[in-house]
Amino acid sequence: MSALGIALLAFALGVAAASLGLWLRSILPAHHLEPDSRDAMQLVLALVASMAALVLGLLVSTAQTVYRSQGENLLSLAADVVSLDRVLLRYGSPAEEVRLVLRRDVRAEFATVMTEEGVMARRMLPEARLNLLEPLNEALQRLRPGTEAQRHDLDLALDLAEGITRTRMLMAAQQESTLPIPFLGVLMFWLAVLFLGFGLMTRPNATVVVAMLLGALAVASALFLIIELDRPFDGLMHLSSASLQTALRALEAR
Numbered sequence: 136m137s138a139l140g141i142a143l144l145a146f147a148l149g150v151a152a153a154s155l156g157l158w159l160r161s162i163l164p165a166h167h168l169e170p171d172s173r174d175a176m177q178l179v180l181a182l183v184a185s186m187a188a189l190v191l192g193l194l195v196s197t198a199q200t201v202y203r204s205q206g207e208n209l210l211s212l213a214a215d216v217v218s219l220d221r222v223l224l225r226y227g228s229p230a231e232e233v234r235l236v237l238r239r240d241v242r243a244e245f246a247t248v249m250t251e252e253g254v255m256a257r258r259m260l261p262e263a264r265l266n267l268l269e270p271l272n273e274a275l276q277r278l279r280p281g282t283e284a285q286r287h288d289l290d291l292a293l294d295l296a297e298g299i300t301r302t303r304m305l306m307a308a309q310q311e312s313t314l315p316i317p318f319l320g321v322l323m324f325w326l327a328v329l330f331l332g333f334g335l336m337t338r339p340n341a342t343v344v345v346a347m348l349l350g351a352l353a354v355a356s357a358l359f360l361i362i363e364l365d366r367p368f369d370g371l372m373h374l375s376s377a378s379l380q381t382a383l384r385a386l387e388a389r
């Protein structure tokens with residue numbers, strides 16, 4: 136389900152739970168709402184609210200880590216591509232053919248994963264297609280260094296090529312969401328319990344209704360942001376392809 140769909144579901148669940156609480160308040164016998172009963176409900180709601188707040192904080196931290204990690208992977212991929220080209224340039228004329236292969240393969244790779252909206256990392260998955268950078272690795276293996284400096288540059292180029300392959304596979308492998316659906320389901324249940332309790336303990340009026348709606352909207356927007364951060368290559372907050380475009384321009388300029 137999309138981030139917007141889950142957010143709308145959470146909003147509807149909160150509003151429905153609060154409405155149910157207000158309705159139950161109107162039909163329950165008076166002794167159910169005596170001070171002792173209200174104190175017990177307040178303790179339970181405080182416990183549930185604390186657990187929900189801790190879980191929401193954990194989800195925000197986890198999703199932000201995923202978003203930042205994928206952004207760093209994207210920057211690392213672009214930087215390694217440019218660094219590899221510079222190392223090959225320093226290697227000398229024997230590496231010119233490899234540089235041409237690098238430009239061709241990187242252009243094809245980036246054209247595949249870049250879209251108008253951003254980057255589609257799932258297209259790097261091996262089951263989707265072959266690794267377009269594989270010919271580059273084969274071209275590097277064919278180089279025969281003649282000096283110590285060239286041998287050092289070749290080792291560095293091989294390390295960079297391996298790093299590029301590792302990074303692209305890491306980006307593709309991290310497409311799986313870190314937010315399991317059962318986990319979100321339990322969180323939504325806790326939020327429903329909270330809004331149900333709010334409705335039971337409050338006399339209905341316009342101010343209460345607006346407060347309930349704003350509370351449900353706040354929770355829904357928090358879940359929306361969490362899920363958007365957990366899916367950095369999709370949705371409204373997708374990572375930009377600017378770093379890849381900059382790397383392409385750097386390769387073409389040399």
